[in-house]
Each structure stands twice: as structure tokens, then as C-alpha cells.
Amino acid sequence: MPLSALDIISIFGSLFTLYFSFVYVLLYFFNKKKFFSNPPLPKKLPKVSIIIPAYNEENTISLTLQSLLNLNYPKKLLEIIAVNDGSTDDTRKVMGSFKKQGVKVVNKENGGKASALNAGIKRSGGEIVVCMDADSTVERNALRKTLGYFEDSNVAAVASSVKVLKPKNILQKFQFLEYLYNILLRKALAFLDSIFVVPGPFGLYRRTVLEKIGGFEKGNLTEDMEITMRIQSKGYKIETSTNAYAYTNSPSNIKKLVKQRVRWYRGFIINSKKYKNLFFNSKYGDLGVFTLPAYVLLVFILFVLILSMSYMFVNTAFHFFNVRVISGILLTPIEILNPVLYTSALTVLWFVSITISLIVVYLSFKISREKIKLKIIPVYAISALFYGFILAFTWFVCILRELKGEKIKWER
Amino acid sequence: MGKINFRLYFIAAVLTAVVFSTGIFIGWLLDSNRVTNVQSQIDDLAVNFQNLDLENSIYQIFSNETFVCSIYTTKAESLSKQTDQLAEELNSFKEMNQFQLTKLDFFKKRYTLMNLGFWLQLVNLKKNCDYNSTTILYFYTTKPCDDCAAQGIVLDKLKRESPEKIMIFAIDSDLDLGVVNLLKTRYNITKVPTLVINEKNKIEGFVSQNKIEEFL
Numbered sequence: 001m002p003l004s005a006l007d008i009i010s011i012f013g014s015l016f017t018l019y020f021s022f023v024y025v026l027l028y029f030f031n032k033k034k035f036f037s038n039p040p041l042p043k044k045l046p047k048v049s050i051i052i053p054a055y056n057e058e059n060t061i062s063l064t065l066q067s068l069l070n071l072n073y074p075k076k077l078l079e080i081i082a083v084n085d086g087s088t089d090d091t092r093k094v095m096g097s098f099k100k101q102g103v104k105v106v107n108k109e110n111g112g113k114a115s116a117l118n119a120g121i122k123r124s125g126g127e128i129v130v131c132m133d134a135d136s137t138v139e140r141n142a143l144r145k146t147l148g149y150f151e152d153s154n155v156a157a158v159a160s161s162v163k164v165l166k167p168k169n170i171l172q173k174f175q176f177l178e179y180l181y182n183i184l185l186r187k188a189l190a191f192l193d194s195i196f197v198v199p200g201p202f203g204l205y206r207r208t209v210l211e212k213i214g215g216f217e218k219g220n221l222t223e224d225m226e227i228t229m230r231i232q233s234k235g236y237k238i239e240t241s242t243n244a245y246a247y248t249n250s251p252s253n254i255k256k257l258v259k260q261r262v263r264w265y266r267g268f269i270i271n272s273k274k275y276k277n278l279f280f281n282s283k284y285g286d287l288g289v290f291t292l293p294a295y296v297l298l299v300f301i302l303f304v305l306i307l308s309m310s311y312m313f314v315n316t317a318f319h320f321f322n323v324r325v326i327s328g329i330l331l332t333p334i335e336i337l338n339p340v341l342y343t344s345a346l347t348v349l350w351f352v353s354i355t356i357s358l359i360v361v362y363l364s365f366k367i368s369r370e371k372i373k374l375k376i377i378p379v380y381a382i383s384a385l386f387y388g389f390i391l392a393f394t395w396f397v398c399i400l401r402e403l404k405g406e407k408i409k410w411e412r
Numbered sequence: 413m414g415k416i417n418f419r420l421y422f423i424a425a426v427l428t429a430v431v432f433s434t435g436i437f438i439g440w441l442l443d444s445n446r447v448t449n450v451q452s453q454i455d456d457l458a459v460n461f462q463n464l465d466l467e468n469s470i471y472q473i474f475s476n477e478t479f480v481c482s483i484y485t486t487k488a489e490s491l492s493k494q495t496d497q498l499a500e501e502l503n504s505f506k507e508m509n510q511f512q513l514t515k516l517d518f519f520k521k522r523y524t525l526m527n528l529g530f531w532l533q534l535v536n537l538k539k540n541c542d543y544n545s546t547t548i549l550y551f552y553t554t555k556p557c558d559d560c561a562a563q564g565i566v567l568d569k570l571k572r573e574s575p576e577k578i579m580i581f582a583i584d585s586d587l588d589l590g591v592v593n594l595l596k597t598r599y600n601i602t603k604v605p606t607l608v609i610n611e612k613n614k615i616e617g618f619v620s621q622n623k624i625e626e627f628l
Contacts, residue, residue, distance in 0.1 A: 001507060015432060022424040030420075192417060235414075285414020290421065319558055326618055327562035329569060344508035345439020352435050 006308050007346060013305040014353035020294060021356045027188040028363055035187055035367055038241050039148035046150070048143060049079040049126030049207075053116030054134035058090040060249060065098045067137035072144060079104065082134075083120040086110030114216035114223040121207075121215055129205045131224075136201035136248040137165065145244035146204055156209040156236035157228065159186060159195060160202040161368065165247035171257060174387045175250045177380065180364040186240045187367065194291035195238040197225045202246035209236060222267025229275045232287055242367045258394050265398040272296070299395060306392035309385060443511040450505055453498045454522050460491060461526055464533075481541030484533060488545070492579055495527055496571070499582065506554070521589050528591055531581045535611060546578045546628050549608040551585040551601050559618040563605040566621050577628055 003011075028035060050068055054061050061082070068080050082095045083106045095105045108119050121129055128150060132138070138160070146158045161183040164176040189195050198205075203224060213230055220226040231238060251257040272279070272292070281288040324330055365372045464487065471480040502523055505516055537543045550567060552560040567580050583592055585604055595601070599608050607615045609627045 001509070002513060003510065015428065018431060019424055019428045022427045023420060026420055026424055026427075192420075193414065282416060283414060285416050287414065289416055319556075319561070322558045323561040323565065326559060327565045328620060329565050343442050345436060345443065345510045347508075348435045348438045348442075349432070352431055356431075 006312055009304055009308050011346075011349065013301045014349055016297065016301050018353055018356055020298060021360050023290075024184065024188045025356075025359060025363065027191050028184075028367075031191050034191075035242060038145045038243070039151060041144055041148050042151050045074065045077055046127040046147065047077050047079070047125065048073065048128045048130060048147070049081060049121075049124030050130040050132055051081050051083060051117055051120030051124060052132045052134050053083045053085055053113050053120065054087065054091050054095070055085040055110065055113070055116070056087045056089045056091060057134040058087070058094050060135040061091055061094050062098070063137055064132065064134050065095070065103055067139075068132070069098075069101055069103075070140055071138070071142065072140045075102070079124055079126055081106060081120045081124055083108065083116040085113070085116040112218055114218045114220060117223070118215040118218075121210060127207050129207050129210060131200065131203050131205065132246075133200045133202075133248060136162075136246050138202050138246045139244070142202060142244040142246065145241045149239040149241070150204075150206060152237065152239075154237045155239055156206050156231045156234075157198050157238045158204040159198040159238065159240040160204075160244045160246045161186070161240065161242050162199050162201045162246050162248055163368065164250045167250065169252060170383060171254065171387075172250045172252060173376075174380075174383070175257075177361070177364075178387075180368045180370060181361070183242055183368045184360070184364040187242050189291060190238070190240045192286035192291060193237060194285075194287040195240060196228055196232065196287065196292065196295075197222070198228045198238060199246075200224045201248045202244075209234075220267070221263050221270060225267055226271050226274070229271055229278065232284065233275055233278060243369065254390060257390065258397075261391065261394040262398055262401075265395055266401065269398060269402050302388065303392045303395050306385070306388040307396075310389050313385070440511050443509045446501070446505050446509060447512050447515055450498070450501050450519050453494075453501055454519065454526075457491075457494055457498060457526055458522075460494065461529060464491075481537065481543070484537045485541065485543055488534065488537070488543075488579070489576055491530060492575070495523075495530060498523055499527075517587075520584060520587060524583060524587060524589060524592060527581050528583075528595075531579075534579055545576065546610055548578065548580045548624075549595065549599070549611075550580055550582045551596070551604055551606045551608075552582060553586055553604045554584060555586070557604060560605045563607075563618055566619070566624070570621060570624060574628070 052061070052064060052068075057064075065080065065082060071078065080102065081104045082098070084092045084095055086107075086109045092105075092107060095103070099105060104123070106119055106123055108116065117131055128147065130143075142160055146160060149155050149158045162179055163183075164172055164179050167173045167176040186195055205227075209231065213227075213234055216223045217226045217230075228238065251260050278284050278288050279292050362372065464483065467483050468480055471477065471483065502516075502519060505519065509516070531547060531549070534543075534545065534547050538545070538547070548567070550563065552563070564582075567582075570578055571580055583595065585592065585596060585601060599606075599614055603616055605618060607613075607619055607624070609615070609624070613627060615623075
């Protein structure tokens with residue numbers, strides 16, 4: 001059959017995904033050792049201040065603080081500052097109960113996450129400032145694995161590797177997979193000096209740089225992305241460790257997920273506009289000429305591909321059932337398909353793309369030190385379309401809102 | 413300030429190009445293979461039909477019969493199987509091929525000509541000999557048509573259940589071929605699917621299995 005519009009889209013889609021996958025896989029093979037290891041701890045350990053802004057997090061904050069108290073780091077070099085951003089629940093009380101274990105508590109009027117972070121930073125004294133989400137936990141050795149990167153005086157920030165905390169339902173399992181993929185991606189991007197988000201759950205910053213460039217931007221939808229892009233635009237380096245793990249709570253239903261992603265994606269659009277001078281600017285190296293444009297392109301491809309695939313899927317299913325209803329014959333005997341007769345050039349192309357994607361998934365698991373369960377692969381493969389559809393739909397909503405110039409509702 | 417990894421992007425591009433063109437090449441090989449298959453089946457079938465015609469002519473000279481029943485009756489079923497198989501190959505060609513698509517039209521014309529030639533022989537067979545298989549002309553389209561797809565499934569099932577009792581001749585009504593146009597005019601075919609059962613009963617639209625079975 002001649003190529004349909006959908007075929008052409010899918011050919012371009014698989015061509016681009018193939019290319020990007022090759023870039024990541026090559027980066028992995030070029031820097032195999034560095035993917036897994038971290039630079040050694042500095043001889044003189046720096047003082048570290050950890051800031052935890054919290055707004056109505058009474059349920060999760062104690063786990064967060066507990067994981068910080070368990071950190072394998074000299075107590076006299078560790079400062080933990082919990083900032084209560086005018087919570088209306090019992091966050092203040094829960095924070096207070098940690099005072100005797102050395103946690104400093106700052107109570108302020110509600111002003112948003114960025115303002116809470118800034119307030120905490122202002123009261124802190126560490127050379128390294130760690131920003132931590134109040135719904136996340138961190139593993140014992142996270143600091144020991146990340147602090148070594150700051151030995152390079154040009155490094156301004158270090159990202160941890162974020163995993164989904166105890167994924168239960170299928171939606172959370174998808175996010176789990178997505179986060180693993182992001183760990184691989186972020187590390188690959190580090191070799192291109194291209195990290196454009198230091199995720200909120202556990203991000204380390206050099207104090208002097210924060211002071212020089214100013215703190216977090218108030219009211220920004222994704223203040224972590226904003227400050228990362230700002231750091232990049234000033235020419236500093238950002239590193240990441242693939243084995244310093246932070247664990248974060250993930251949305252458990254579609255509504256919550258869409259809400260979270262609308263904030264993220266809208267934040268990406270807003271901050272991309274704010275730092276549009278980074279795009280296609282060779283002054284910023286790989287970040288400007290490859291990573292940021294490629295990311296936008298990939299989102300676009302995902303968007304078009306998922307929507308057209310869903311259309312095709314629904315259309316095919318409709319006609320399939322329609323034909324069954326008309327003919328009154330539910331099942332035709334399964335004929336043994338002759339693979340030579342029924343394999344087309346497109347099938348081959350799909351097969352190749354899927355193989356490369358599986359390699360990327362395999363690498364994601366490998367660098368995140370997760371075991372692959374073979375039996376869940378088919379489930380993932382089938383439902384990936386559904387998850388992709390949710391994300392594509394979310395992008396659609398974001399782009400639409402942006403085009404309409406809708407005001408941003410800042411939710412604490 | 414920033415450095416650009418041209419080497420990386422270049423290698424990735426080369427790898428993508430290699431993988432992509434290998435895929436296309438394999439696809440092309442498969443497509444060519446299908447073309448060769450269809451071609452050889454058409455040739456095979458053409459030889460068989462020519463042989464049949466010749467056998468018939470020779471019998472006529474020796475026996476003064478105008479139509480030799482025994483030749484056709486014994487061979488009808490195997491020929492029908494062979495044409496069906498060709499139809500399937502043509503279908504996979506149509507569904508799967510991205511290359512050499514221009515050949516499809518030609519192949520379909522050759523197939524239709526042979527198939528209708530076969531139909532004509534069966535019509536003669538029914539007229540002159542003790543042969544009572546039901547012949548069905550089935551006009552369809554390759555354009556999207558759920559009724560046609562459903563009709564195809566029903567006819568397939570019928571053929572599978574009683575291969576000797578029913579002979580189906582599928583005709584792509586969009587095919588630009590004199591004999592197809594002639595039949596369309598003769599039977600006044602205006603819509604698809606349409607069945608012509610035993611050369612006289614025309615039924616427009618989808619026909620259920622039970623209804624077809626009434627004619628058997």
C-alpha cells in the first residue's frame with residue numbers, strides 16, 4: 001500500500017527517536033566508567049545546609065526529616081532547616097517535634113516554594129546548599145556520592161537521581177519507568193553540559209553561585225528548572241550522580257498526574273521563553289544547539305505520534321468490530337501468517353525502533369541498578385500507548401493555555 | 413564558551429542512516445520477494461489454463477464433443493484452490509508492499525483475466541455437463557468499505573466449509589479493464605458489495621451467510 005500520512009509521521013518519528021537514542025547510547029559507551037562512579041569526597045568536607053520548604057505536608061515531612069537525620073555525614077557539618085511556608089495543617093507541629101534532634105525550624109507566612117527556599121537559604125550557613133522536597137526521602141550516602149563533584153570549581157549544582165517511592169498501581173509503575181529513563185538521560189546530558197533541570201527532590205547548589213545569581217524566582221511554576229537554566233546561562237557546569245538516590249511520592253491517579261505535568265510542562269514553556277536566547281546559540285554549546293531544540297522536537301514528535309497512533313488505533317478497532325457485527329462472524333480461524341508474505345518495510349522499521357528503545361530501557365534499568373522483570377515488558381508495551389496519550393494530552397492542554405495566554409495559577 | 417560535540421552527532425547520524433537504510437533494504441528485499449512470488453504464481457496458473465484449453469481443443473478434434481466435461485470436472489477444484497492462493501498473495505502484496513507498487517495493477521489485471529476465464533469455463537461446464545457448483549461473482553472495492561470486508565469474511569467461511577459446492581470470483585470493480593466494465597454494465601452494478609449468484613441472482617449490499625446458503 002502506498003504510504004499514508006500516518007506512515008510518514010511514524011517514519012519521521014522513528015527516525016528521530018532512533019537518532020536521539022543513538023546519541024544517548026553512544027554517550028553511554030564513550031563514558032561507560034564515569035556513568036557509574038562518582039569523584040571521591042573532598043579531603044576537607046564542606047559544611048552542608050539542607051533546606052526543606054513545606055506547605056501542608058504533615059503526612060510526608062517526618063519521613064523526609066528522618067531520612068535526612070539518617071544521612072551518613074558528620075553531624076557538626078550538617079545543618080537541616082525545615083521551612084514551614086504558612087501551612088494550615090499540622091506541619092508546624094510535626095516539624096517542631098524534630099527540634100530536639102537538631103532540625104532548625106523556620107516559620108513564615110505563606111509565599112510559595114521559592115520564597116520558602118530563599119528564606120531557608122538566608123538563614124543557612126553551609127558552603128553547599130541542598131534543596132529538598134518535603135514529599136521525598138533520600139538514601140544514607142547521597143551526600144557522600146555527590147559532594148565530590150564540587151571539587152571542580154566550575155560546578156555550580158549537582159542533581160541526584162530521583163526514583164518513584166514504592167510504586168503501587170500501574171500509573172505509578174509507568175512513572176517509575178519514566179524516572180529511570182530520566183536518570184539515564186540526565187547523566188547523558190551531563191556529558192553534554194546540558195542538564196536543564198536539577199529536580200526538586202534533592203538538588204545541591206554551591207552557595208557562592210546562588211548568592212551571585214540571586215536565589216529562586218518567586219512565583220515561577222518550576223523554580224527548579226528556572227534556576228538550572230539561569231545557572232546554565234551564566235556558563236556554570238551542572239553534574240549528576242546516577243547512584244545518589246532520592247525517592248519521591250508520585251501522583252496515584254490520572255487527575256493528579258495531569259495536574260502535576262501541566263505545571264511541569266507549562267513551566268518548561270515559560271522558562272524556555274524566558275531563556276529563549278539559549279536556543280540555537282552556539283555560545284551555550286550542546287545545550288543551545290542540540291539538547292534544548294532536540295527536547296522541543298521530541299515533545300512535538302511524541303505529541304503528533306501519540307495522537308495519530310491513538311486515532312489509528314481507535315479507527316482500526318472501530319472498523320474491526322463494525323465488520324464483525326455486520327458479518328455476524330466473531331472470529332475467523334487464525335491463519336498461520338507467513339512471515340515472508342506479511343512483513344513490510346514499515347514492520348522492519350518498527351522492529352528496529354522498538355529494539356533500540358528496548359536497549360535504552362535496558363540501560364535505564366542498568367544505570368539505576370534496578371532489576372528488570374521480563375514478564376512486565378508486554379504489559380508496559382501495551383499500556384505505554386495509554387500513558388503516552390495522557391502525556392501528549394497534557395502537552396496539548398499546556399500549549400493551548402499558553403497560546404490563549406491564560407494566567408498562571410500558582411498553586412503552593 | 414560552550415563546546416559542541418560534532419563528532420557525537422555525526423556518528424549518531426551515520427548509525428541512524430545505516431540502521432535506517434538497512435531496514436529499508438530488508439523491506440525492499442521482502443517486497444521484491446513478494447513480486448517474484450506473485451509473478452511465478454501467475455505464470456504457473458497461466459500455464460495450467462493454457463494447457464486446459466489445449467487439452468479441450470484436442471479432445472474436440474478426436475471426439476466431436478463441443479465441451480469435454482471430464483477434463484474440467486476433475487480439475488475445477490484444484491484450479492480454484494490455485495486461483496484463491498494467488499488472490500491471497502495479491503492481497504499481501506497490496507497490504508504490505510511499499511516498493512514496485514505499479515506492478516500491482518498489472519498483476520491484478522492478469523489475475524482478473526484468468527479468473528474470469530475460469531468462471532466462463534465453469535458456466536459452460538454447468539450448462540453442458542453434470543456439474544452443479546454454485547458460482548458467485550463478487551464485486552468489491554479496495555477503498556474503505558466495512559460491508560465489503562464483512563462480505564469477504566462470510567464468503568471465505570462459506571468457501572472453507574464447502575470448497576466443492578461454491579466457486580467465488582472476486583472482482584475489483586474499480587479495475588480499469590474492458591471485461592470488468594462489460595460485466596458491470598451487463599449486471600448493472602452500481603454499488604459495492606454486490607453478489608451475482610449463478611449468473612442470474614443479483615443482490616446488492618451485504619448478504620448474510622444464511623441467505624447465500626439458500627442458493628446452494
